[in-house]
Amino acid sequence: MDNDLILLGHGSGGNLSHQLLEELLIPTLSGLEMADRNDAALLDLAGERLAFTTDSYVVEPLFFPGGCIGDLAVNGTVNDLAMMGATPLWLSCAMIIEEGFSRQKLAEVATAMRVAADLAGVKIVTGDTKVVPRGKADGLFINTSGIGVIRHGLQIDGTRARPGDRIIVSGTIGDHGIAVMAAREGLELESGVKSDCAPLNGLVADLLAAGGNTVHVLRDPTRGGVATTVKEIALQSGVDITLDEASLPLTAGVKGVCSILGLDPLYVANEGKLLAFVAPERADELLALVQSHPLGKNAAIIGEVTEIGKGKVRMRTSVGGLRGVEMLAGEQLPRIC
Amino acid sequence: MNYQDEFRDRELVAGLAERIRLLTLGMERPLTFMEVCGTHTMAIYQYGLRTLLPPQVRLISGPGCPVCVTPNDYLDRAVALARLPDVTIATFGDMLRVPGSRSSLMEERAKGADIRIVYSPLDAVALATKNPERRVVFLGVGFETTAPAIAGSILTARSKGVTNYFVLAAHKTIPGPMALLSADPELAIDGYLCPAHVSAIIGADAYLPLAERGIPCVVTGFEPADVLQGVELLVRQVKEGRHQVENQYRRVVSREGNRKAQEIIRQLFVPADAAWRGMGILPGSGLVIAPEFREYDAQAMIPVTVEPPVEHPGCRCGEILRGKVSPFDCPLFGGLCTPETPVGACMVSSEGTCAAAYKYGR
Numbered sequence: 001m002d003n004d005l006i007l008l009g010h011g012s013g014g015n016l017s018h019q020l021l022e023e024l025l026i027p028t029l030s031g032l033e034m035a036d037r038n039d040a041a042l043l044d045l046a047g048e049r050l051a052f053t054t055d056s057y058v059v060e061p062l063f064f065p066g067g068c069i070g071d072l073a074v075n076g077t078v079n080d081l082a083m084m085g086a087t088p089l090w091l092s093c094a095m096i097i098e099e100g101f102s103r104q105k106l107a108e109v110a111t112a113m114r115v116a117a118d119l120a121g122v123k124i125v126t127g128d129t130k131v132v133p134r135g136k137a138d139g140l141f142i143n144t145s146g147i148g149v150i151r152h153g154l155q156i157d158g159t160r161a162r163p164g165d166r167i168i169v170s171g172t173i174g175d176h177g178i179a180v181m182a183a184r185e186g187l188e189l190e191s192g193v194k195s196d197c198a199p200l201n202g203l204v205a206d207l208l209a210a211g212g213n214t215v216h217v218l219r220d221p222t223r224g225g226v227a228t229t230v231k232e233i234a235l236q237s238g239v240d241i242t243l244d245e246a247s248l249p250l251t252a253g254v255k256g257v258c259s260i261l262g263l264d265p266l267y268v269a270n271e272g273k274l275l276a277f278v279a280p281e282r283a284d285e286l287l288a289l290v291q292s293h294p295l296g297k298n299a300a301i302i303g304e305v306t307e308i309g310k311g312k313v314r315m316r317t318s319v320g321g322l323r324g325v326e327m328l329a330g331e332q333l334p335r336i337c
Numbered sequence: 338m339n340y341q342d343e344f345r346d347r348e349l350v351a352g353l354a355e356r357i358r359l360l361t362l363g364m365e366r367p368l369t370f371m372e373v374c375g376t377h378t379m380a381i382y383q384y385g386l387r388t389l390l391p392p393q394v395r396l397i398s399g400p401g402c403p404v405c406v407t408p409n410d411y412l413d414r415a416v417a418l419a420r421l422p423d424v425t426i427a428t429f430g431d432m433l434r435v436p437g438s439r440s441s442l443m444e445e446r447a448k449g450a451d452i453r454i455v456y457s458p459l460d461a462v463a464l465a466t467k468n469p470e471r472r473v474v475f476l477g478v479g480f481e482t483t484a485p486a487i488a489g490s491i492l493t494a495r496s497k498g499v500t501n502y503f504v505l506a507a508h509k510t511i512p513g514p515m516a517l518l519s520a521d522p523e524l525a526i527d528g529y530l531c532p533a534h535v536s537a538i539i540g541a542d543a544y545l546p547l548a549e550r551g552i553p554c555v556v557t558g559f560e561p562a563d564v565l566q567g568v569e570l571l572v573r574q575v576k577e578g579r580h581q582v583e584n585q586y587r588r589v590v591s592r593e594g595n596r597k598a599q600e601i602i603r604q605l606f607v608p609a610d611a612a613w614r615g616m617g618i619l620p621g622s623g624l625v626i627a628p629e630f631r632e633y634d635a636q637a638m639i640p641v642t643v644e645p646p647v648e649h650p651g652c653r654c655g656e657i658l659r660g661k662v663s664p665f666d667c668p669l670f671g672g673l674c675t676p677e678t679p680v681g682a683c684m685v686s687s688e689g690t691c692a693a694a695y696k697y698g699r
Contacts, residue, residue: 005444005447005448006447007443007444007447008443008447009443009677015675015676015677016677019677246347255341259341261456262379262687262688264383315385317383317384317385317561318345318347318384318561319345319346319347319350319351319384319385319386319389319561319562320347320350320351320354320385320389321384321385321386321387321388321389321561322385322388323382323383323384323385323388323697323698324696324697324698325697326695326696326697329675329676329677329692329695329696
């Protein structure tokens with residue numbers, strides 16, 4: 001086998017992505033063997049705590065049920081900042097456009113970005129446009145970077161999961177990945193599934209205001225889905241986790257498409273959901289708070305941190321059996337964000 | 338009733354597990370049952386069913402994954418076809434990552450070959466219609482379940498006058514290897530969980546010859562309650578000294594099967610000897626495209642040079658496919674061989690025993 005090739009799986013958010021980061025990119029770019037593997041970098045600037053992140057969007061098709069690449073590019077970056085407990089403030093927007101792309105479609109995408117930015121309370125303050133010859137890009141790629149400020153003294157990151165923590169998911173899982181997949185040419189399925197693409201900074205602000213330091217970890221389970229995200233946190237925090245399959249919120253549409261295609265919704269991407277690891281004594285109260293938020297109606301507690309460990313994740317299956325949970329292996333659904 | 342949730346009911350499953358426990362209490366030796374359907378393999382791992390069964394019941398996986406039993410020389414031929422400048426390969430996604438002797442389709446795609454994932458062979462016919470300047474080759478890998486759909490795609494191509502659609506056929510039929518493995522004294526199989534989808538096509542009566550030779554057979558669905566009920570029926574047969582074909586999956590499978598599907602298979606394919614990874618050539622266990630449809634046969638119509646296949650020396654897929662060893666016994670499992678860098682086919686396919694064990698079993 002030829003190890004020189006970058007494969008689609010290297011962009012899946014799963015194991016291969018992690019290997020590429022750890023073995024090649026992080027050591028080369030930062031000189032550190034292991035950087036903090038969080039959604040955004042935390043920076044100290046004259047006493048202010050800033051969060052800084054960047055993300056590129058290559059979703060295909062550009063328009064899908066529930067959203068398009070424009071709102072996705074805003075919400076994805078807003079959410080990465082929010083997951084560090086930051087208040088997102090400013091975004092950049094860089095577009096790589098393929099020659100021959102429709103001006104009207106570009107306007108639709110730009111409008112979607114503007115609407116999403118207004119909804120999230122952020123401003124798009126700088127940008128860049130490049131046009132490449134036909135065939136050198138696929139329609140439109142967008143990169144957004146974001147800056148947020150951390151206005152509280154709380155530490156929220158992936159290393160802080162503790163034994164006893166309950167894991168809250170803010171709603172149904174798998175909607176985004178399945179919606180994009182169903183919209184894709186060649187998959188003639190009328191599933192009625194819509195992307196959950198949404199900004200989570202408001203929900204995070206409510207959670208932190210109520211929960212304070214009983215909120216230990218926040219992360220949005222995007223590529224690789226809930227399974228990969230939970231496994232990442234288990235490894236980062238050095239704890240073992242047990243999930244309860246019966247309590248995973250799923251729409252009938254996602255369940256149906258997953259059954260037909262043999263996909264596991266636990267590995268399908270979300271773009272408007274968060275996982276919160278919270279102290280057990282406040283879990284029920286914080287769950288109720290999330291459920292009272294418009295983006296958290298179907299929130300549920302889906303598992304708990306059982307003990308200090310080596311990052312093992314297990315699942316109590318819907319029928320009462322027990323099995324392991326690993327990160328996404330290879331590519332499940334390429335180009336879903 | 339949605340034919341799914343009812344069969345994933347926790348109390349129903351707990352009740353079945355308890356009945357199996359009571360049935361096997363005091364049994365002198367453990368019973369070994371083999372499943373030969375990748376969907377069963379996945380269901381057993383995904384729902385953690387082994388953790389619900391008593392130690393007297395041992396479930397082993399057989400050659401139930403079509404991708405896994407496909408030998409290297411087939412993949413090598415697919416890779417060679419993919420390298421032709423005017424060929425588009427259309428395939429179900431799993432085949433992409435299966436390593437051949439020297440390369441995989443995924444690697445060829447990264448190097449520029451035109452390889453598309455499709456969800457139905459009809460999508461491949463549509464690709465051929467849309468791209469008349471290209472030769473579209475569908476990788477026809479599967480058991481009796483996929484053979485009718487691929488046969489149908491060839492008939493569609495013929496009726497639409499599509500001349501640039503081809504099938505690289507490597508279809509296999511499952512009763513042959515089941516008979517072979519049941520005669521293996523080392524395995525000592527006490528009964529078969531017969532496949533669900535395959536049986537919907539070939540019918541439950543297809544296993545009568547096996548049962549007559551003393552092997553209990555239960556056609557079993559693949560929801561968790563189905564699998565446990567299949568196990569319960571097998572345990573009862575063994576305890577009562579019976580060896581029959583029982584049909585747990587009557588909501589889908591009939592005794593005679595799907596006549597229409599059988600007819601279209603007979604029309605488009607002829608039985609042939611076929612090579613199975615791990616088992617060698619089994620007489621009459623494959624389906625090749627019938628001579629009157631030769632113009633759709635990629636092997637006949639698009640000649641390529643394929644070097645002799647090589648197998649990875651440490652890989653134990655062959656023994657795993659025969660149920661002789663479990664993935665955890667393979668020295669490569671989880672180290673050199675992972676879903677990202679699979680050495681053997683069983684680690685690649687989403688229905689492969691090693692992939693299931695890696696994802697769910699550790």
